Amino acid sequence: MTLLMTLSRDSTVSTLTDGAGPADLTLYPTLYSVTPVRYHAPMIKTERGALGLSAAMALALGVLGLVIAFVSGSQAIMLDGLFNVSYFVIALATVRVARLAEMPDSGTFPFGYGYFESLINAGKGLLILGISALALGDSLIALATGGREVAAGLAITYAAIATTACGATAMTLRRLEKRLASPLVTADVGNWAVNTAVSAAVLLAFCLIPLLHWLELPRFTPYIDPLLVTLIVILCIGVPVRIAARAIMELLNRSPAEAVRQPVQTQVEAAVAGLPVDELHVRMVHPGRTLYVLVHVVLPADYRPDSLAALDAVRRDVSQAVRSVARKSIVDVVFTGDAAWAQPWPPGGWPADHPEH
Structure with missing residues (x-):
């Protein structure tokens, strides 16, 4: 760290010599001010x-x-x-x-x-x-x-x-x-x-x-x-x-550790608490710093939302809730009245009457 002395613009400097030694630099304190300027070594910030x-x-x-x-x-x-x-x-x-x-994301890497x-x-x-x-x-x-x-x-x-x-x-x-x-x-x-x-x-x-x-x-x-x-x-x-x-x-898309999953699960459950949820499936992967969260909300088949805007508001609440515990995250929320769309892929494949067929 370096300490520099800066002079005010109206400083007055006079030189007095006693005849025996070198000149003395005399500064009038009423007209001269000393301001310390501190310089710090540049820090790595990124x-x-x-x-x-x-x-x-x-x-x-x-x-x-x-x-x-x-x-x-x-x-x-x-x-x-x-x-x-x-x-x-x-x-x-x-x-x-x-x-x-x-x-x-881009068209090449969606x-x-x-x-x-x-x-x-x-x-x-x-x-x-x-x-x-x-x-x-x-x-x-x-x-x-x-x-x-x-x-x-x-x-x-x-x-x-x-x-x-x-x-x-x-x-x-x-x-x-x-x-x-x-x-x-x-x-x-x-x-x-x-x-x-x-x-x-x-x-x-x-x-x-x-x-x-x-x-x-x-x-x-x-x-x-x-x-x-x-x-x-x-x-x-x-x-x-x-x-x-x-x-x-x-x-390989393995789910992240329990310490990552549980807070996200808790926040999602709280965000959809106002809906008549039959089933809730929260899936996530965590490549690098980004947490990808896919939420399937299964609602009663006879449920009628007030509007699409109401569902979008729930999506926004879920996304904000997840980001409160995982700052860099991408959240998708899917609403459905058919639990088959939300269930895990069965070992033997989907039955013939499944919506996937």
């Missing part, structure tokens, strides 16, 4: 900015990691570098998807772009799984063939830089996540948290190399790098599995 930060950090650490891995011979650092470079490539697509997710977010998150999780599997296989081979030597000094330096950078990025994105409520940023927070843990573990493990030399146990040092990669993959594999599994389930 989802796109947060994703751009993530991409930039991934590229910087990826390039650095690959260079250090080539020089030091460390597969653990190679794993980290490959992960970050690959993550940067996906991050470029993520920034584009974040913009699409805020756009209205249900919007929410599924693109799930697709990107699935890609992230599967990418991490693939790189981890390759690294695990290579490390197991190295362990079985006598390990591999690494340049400890370079490895420790990289691990220290990576731990600091990853931790700072994770904390920054975590603060932004609370304000932006973006599933893309949430996925990045998880990935950077794992990256921080991995880098810290790499740092601690590489510090064992000079320690083993000091203890005159150098025969164990070739096993540190492959053993470290193996432990990292085993301990951290759960994070990409959860990210990919959740995104794939969203792509």
Whole structure:
């Protein structure tokens, strides 16, 4: 933060010299005013900015990691570098998807772009799984063939830089996540948290190399790098599995968790309480940040609404009620007097006398 002094337009400045030293700058307080002006570092305020930060950090650490891995011979650092470079490539697509997710639907994508977010998150999780599997296989081979030597000094330096950078990025994105409520940023927070843990573990493990030399146990040092990669993959594999599994389930239109469904169900029931409802079916899917809600309201066959405007008013009430608990949602409300239109699809298909036939 910088503090600047601004002068009022009518300031008067005079110079007095005592003959012995340099001139003194004397300011008359009655004619001179000092106004502090505070400048703050620019803050990231948008989802796109947060994703751009993530991409930039991934590229910087990826390039650095690959260079250090080539020089030091460390597969653990190679794993980290490959992960970050690959993550940067996906991050470029993520920034584009974040913009699409805020756009209205179109003729080409009549249900919007929410599924693109799930697709990107699935890609992230599967990418991490693939790189981890390759690294695990290579490390197991190295362990079985006598390990591999690494340049400890370079490895420790990289691990220290990576731990600091990853931790700072994770904390920054975590603060932004609370304000932006973006599933893309949430996925990045998880990935950077794992990256921080991995880098810290790499740092601690590489510090064992000079320690083993000091203890005159150098025969164990070739096993540190492959053993470290193996432990990292085993301990951290759960994070990409959860990210990919959740995104794939969203792509398959699985209903969201009970914590999401129950508040919506409650709000819909309250919104239609003024109608003589025979059956109420609320179905929802949650790809990315968008909640799609389909409500079937089954009314008595002899029910006669006052007007179409009255039903539209109920639709408006239902939509507002759902948005009170799910800000970004798309709600469709269907009224019918035939329960067959609202019932789930039966396992054996519709009977011959069903309206679908």
